[in-house]
Amino acid sequence: MSLILVDVLAPGGPRPADPEAPLLHADDLGAVRGDGVFETLLVRDGRACNLARHEARFRASAAMLRLPEPDMGLWRRARELALAAWPGGEAAMRWVYSRGRESTGRPTGYILISPAPPRRTRVRVLLAERGFSLDAGARAPWALIGAKTLSYAANMAALRHAREQGHDDVLFTTAGGELLEGPTSTLVLVRDGALATPDPGEGILPGTTQAALFAEAAAAGIDCAAGRLHAAELHAADSAWLVSSVRIAARITAVDGMALPDPGEAAERDFRRLCDRALAR
Amino acid sequence: MSLILVDVLAPGGPRPADPEAPLLHADDLGAVRGDGVFETLLVRDGRACNLARHEARFRASAAMLRLPEPDMGLWRRARELALAAWPGGEAAMRWVYSRGRESTGRPTGYILISPAPPRRTRVRVLLAERGFSLDAGARAPWALIGAKTLSYAANMAALRHAREQGHDDVLFTTAGGELLEGPTSTLVLVRDGALATPDPGEGILPGTTQAALFAEAAAAGIDCAAGRLHAAELHAADSAWLVSSVRIAARITAVDGMALPDPGEAAERDFRRLCDRALAR
Numbered sequence: 142m143s144l145i146l147v148d149v150l151a152p153g154g155p156r157p158a159d160p161e162a163p164l165l166h167a168d169d170l171g172a173v174r175g176d177g178v179f180e181t182l183l184v185r186d187g188r189a190c191n192l193a194r195h196e197a198r199f200r201a202s203a204a205m206l207r208l209p210e211p212d213m214g215l216w217r218r219a220r221e222l223a224l225a226a227w228p229g230g231e232a233a234m235r236w237v238y239s240r241g242r243e244s245t246g247r248p249t250g251y252i253l254i255s256p257a258p259p260r261r262t263r264v265r266v267l268l269a270e271r272g273f274s275l276d277a278g279a280r281a282p283w284a285l286i287g288a289k290t291l292s293y294a295a296n297m298a299a300l301r302h303a304r305e306q307g308h309d310d311v312l313f314t315t316a317g318g319e320l321l322e323g324p325t326s327t328l329v330l331v332r333d334g335a336l337a338t339p340d341p342g343e344g345i346l347p348g349t350t351q352a353a354l355f356a357e358a359a360a361a362g363i364d365c366a367a368g369r370l371h372a373a374e375l376h377a378a379d380s381a382w383l384v385s386s387v388r389i390a391a392r393i394t395a396v397d398g399m400a401l402p403d404p405g406e407a408a409e410r411d412f413r414r415l416c417d418r419a420l421a422r
Numbered sequence: 423m424s425l426i427l428v429d430v431l432a433p434g435g436p437r438p439a440d441p442e443a444p445l446l447h448a449d450d451l452g453a454v455r456g457d458g459v460f461e462t463l464l465v466r467d468g469r470a471c472n473l474a475r476h477e478a479r480f481r482a483s484a485a486m487l488r489l490p491e492p493d494m495g496l497w498r499r500a501r502e503l504a505l506a507a508w509p510g511g512e513a514a515m516r517w518v519y520s521r522g523r524e525s526t527g528r529p530t531g532y533i534l535i536s537p538a539p540p541r542r543t544r545v546r547v548l549l550a551e552r553g554f555s556l557d558a559g560a561r562a563p564w565a566l567i568g569a570k571t572l573s574y575a576a577n578m579a580a581l582r583h584a585r586e587q588g589h590d591d592v593l594f595t596t597a598g599g600e601l602l603e604g605p606t607s608t609l610v611l612v613r614d615g616a617l618a619t620p621d622p623g624e625g626i627l628p629g630t631t632q633a634a635l636f637a638e639a640a641a642a643g644i645d646c647a648a649g650r651l652h653a654a655e656l657h658a659a660d661s662a663w664l665v666s667s668v669r670i671a672a673r674i675t676a677v678d679g680m681a682l683p684d685p686g687e688a689a690e691r692d693f694r695r696l697c698d699r700a701l702a703r
Contacts, residue, residue: 158448160448161447162444163443164447164448165448166443166444167518168441170578172446172453172520173516174575175571175573175574176574176578177575179454206575207582237453237454243536253449255449269562271565272564272565280551280553280597282583284552284553285579290573290576291453291454291456291573292574292575293456293457294455294456294457295573297457302564
């Protein structure tokens, strides 16, 4: 598998590194504590999509973790180096920024490009209680609900749990059955020609793809709203989607084994086109 | 700072590695997803303390994350190599075991010894709501409450939050005020000559130091119990402690800025001696 790696915080500035050689020390707090943040961007047509929103969330996540403010000039130079080295084709570009070595206190930062994994355009999801209350983000800011941290073990465990039971993905809910998000995606519902998503203020990660989609839709005169959504609304919607940077949009075809209504090919195509247009800006 | 590093899963078996040279690849799932487990042991008098309990929890954590079952023979050989190389003095020995490189699927495992940090023997703690419900461990197993994962960003954030406000450490509680654990420690109360700790079945990590202490205490005829403890009981206890492998025991002197009663030097010394005896087995 071809990979492109750029060491963003190398002394002297960003420089390409061999992805087949080790980069991180054993005491890197990213590796031993998950103490850092990341972003994953879609690389399409030789450029990184939805860049401004990813940059904004990256900076916000770093601030929530009290990491030193990232020097976005360095990250931009590193990004250009990485894109220039990428041979082409759609890809996932990861930005990883950790607190760095425990023994030196110097932060670690790198950009890694890897081929986009095969896209799953339709998914059967399992509803899974996330285990914390809807307002945890407000009452327990140390829970870092709105930061995209490297501490994703529980998200990965939820995905494994779902796949062991024959589902493709997960949709987290509160104990009361309110819809939150996927482990690596944001939920979007289409209802009567309008778009809806769970309120990003309510204990979920603000989705960059969802935000781009809503901006594009609003500009096209489509009604868009964020609010509380209950699990029952999945079945009442015209269609339900998990959106994320690299996968873009996967239509939810079943929830806990119960099929959702098929919106028809034209509706599905329209939604995907809207996403593609949003990412092309 | 002197460090000792052993690559546990190197081809050909465990071998010492240079801790000042990078060990982990940029796409290690431990580093990009916090997708792995760890243990931290006290090294004292040239040996790793409380070994059987750490080994048991390590294996249990790996199983909860569906990591390949660790080959404990390899980990034991690696441990002996690391201990033989350690120049002496009390130290922290970390075992880190991750899902490994995304691009190869080969797990990563290493042992790192570093000098024990200066011990804080008394701490002022901040009560902090952890943000998930008491029974999350049972209802949402993917939350991995009972596994010691590399995804510690929220624990580190809680400690930073407390320190920014002039406290030394954190004691997590439920929304209802029930006591859970510290971000890197277990709570033990002394009341009327008996020991109490929050029930490890109730959404907290089973503490290896607490277990060793309770075993030693029970053998000495001291009553030991695990159960639900409310925040108010901190003030009613004779003394309250955060116990963990390397720090061993830190007495809680204040909670949310309110001083706890001082048990007196003799009581404090007795508790520390009990801990030391427990770890010497």
